Amino acid sequence: MTRIAAQLAPQRSTQYSNLARDLAAAEVLASPLGPGLEDVSLHNIAGQDYLTFGLPGPITNESIGLLASMAMLGGIFELFDAIGAVAGPLLRPVEAVQPAFIPPDMAATRRYKGKTNEDFTRFLCNMAKYASDFHSSDWSALDVVDPLCGGGTTLFTALSLGADVAGLDLDRTDIESTATFITQYCRENRIPLATKEERLRKLGARRWLFQIGRDDQRRCMLAHGNAGQTGELLAGFGRAHLIVTDLPYGIQHRGPLHGLLADCLPGWTELLVAGGAIAFSWDSTRLDREEMMALVGKVADLEVVNRPPYDRLAHRVDRVIKRRDVLVARRR
Structure with a gap:
């Protein structure tokens, strides 16, 4: 030993x-x-x-x-x-060095209100991967989606690991500023970048397609729109191996959170490949783990991973979010 x-x-x-x-x-x-x-x-x-x-x-x-x-x-x-x-x-x-497709500081450099800690985001990515059928696959073979991507921390974290990524958000300012940041960051760090902007007229949405890198390239897709239309907004990206997201913390009551997951989880599940996994975090001071597991089981065809150590991921964040938990589930 x-x-x-x-x-x-x-x-x-x-x-x-x-x-x-x-x-x-x-x-x-x-x-x-x-x-x-x-x-x-x-x-x-x-x-x-x-x-x-x-x-x-x-x-x-x-x-x-x-x-x-x-x-x-x-x-x-x-x-x-x-x-x-x-x-x-x-x-x-x-000597233990994690190779990075893009500098990991891309996620750290991006600053915005409500940002999730980069290390915690990477933790979510890892926990989703470990629970999936792709636990031993290289990140370069995986597609990662964040359907509530905000300012892009999950996308930049998964890009640095080597995955192709896609994200969307209802906040137009967040998505537009994230698209601008990608362009500026790649230019300042001399990372080759090809950009295509699209208007999805039937959905009333805008979308950005980025090809990052020269010979070894990764895709990044950004879309402005409702998370309940994730499949339509990200059409052309392909199905995801992993979905990683941080549920909104500003929700004060169970009703809106129930509504969000009831509207979105079935579509997110359909977006996953067989054996794929989703990992999300939420403020569990208002909705405890048992309630969340019951809700996920009710609205989506997902198998919640609740064996050790996945059943003990709750932790304190700050005075406002006294208890945050993480739920990981696999597509059946």
């Missing part, structure tokens, strides 16, 4: 200081590495928080790649109780 100590991902904002502590173990256990791990637990070593666990064999390129892809982990180290006469704990750095 090889013992690993993975430093928890540092957070730029004190608002999210406990995010990695709350979610790191779940992310690792949900990954393809999870079934073989032993003694997964949090430890403080020399004033720093680490997630420690045992790998069943030596460190491999595959395990390094998976650990590097974790949203809630930072530096990876091999952990020793002692080496010779030198008492531990002793840490040997393991």
Whole structure:
């Protein structure tokens, strides 16, 4: 067995200081590495928080790649109780770098009201992928959709991982400013970009198609419109392997949230390929997990993944959102 100590991902904002502590173990256990791990637990070593666990064999390129892809982990180290006469704990750095199609700072650079934390967004992407039939596929083979994309954090996060992406939002300002940001960011960072803008007259909507990169290209589709028309607005993109989104936090009562999911989830489910998965987060102080699971089961042909560690993803965000939870479900 090889013992690993993975430093928890540092957070730029004190608002999210406990995010990695709350979610790191779940992310690792949900990954393809999870079934073989032993003694997964949090430890403080020399004033720093680490997630420690045992790998069943030596460190491999595959395990390094998976650990590097974790949203809630930072530096990876091999952990020793002692080496010779030198008492531990002793840490040997393991080179673990996640290749990126575009710089990960694209998601961090984009600022807008109501933005979701980039690390949490990457966590959602990973949890959806791990629950799907495509858990071992390269991101470059996957299509990711965010039907409530706002300012584009999910899209830019999935692009950096290497996926093709598509998103829409009802807020015209959000979509137009996101399209402008993509153009400006690619120009400033000398990333080849081809852009096509369309008007979908039957839907009364606008849509942008971006081809990003030169030889190795990725697609990004943006549309302005209602999430209940996701399939029509994103026609031509193809069916998604993963749907990842953050439900609106401004909803004060159950009724509107029930209405949103009743209107949208059936269409989102149809957009998924067989074996695909959806992951979404919501303010669970107003709608608890049991109620959300019942609602999803009622309105869509989805199988909620509620086995460990997917059943313990609730965490605190701030004084307003005292409890946020994550639900992951697969298309049957």
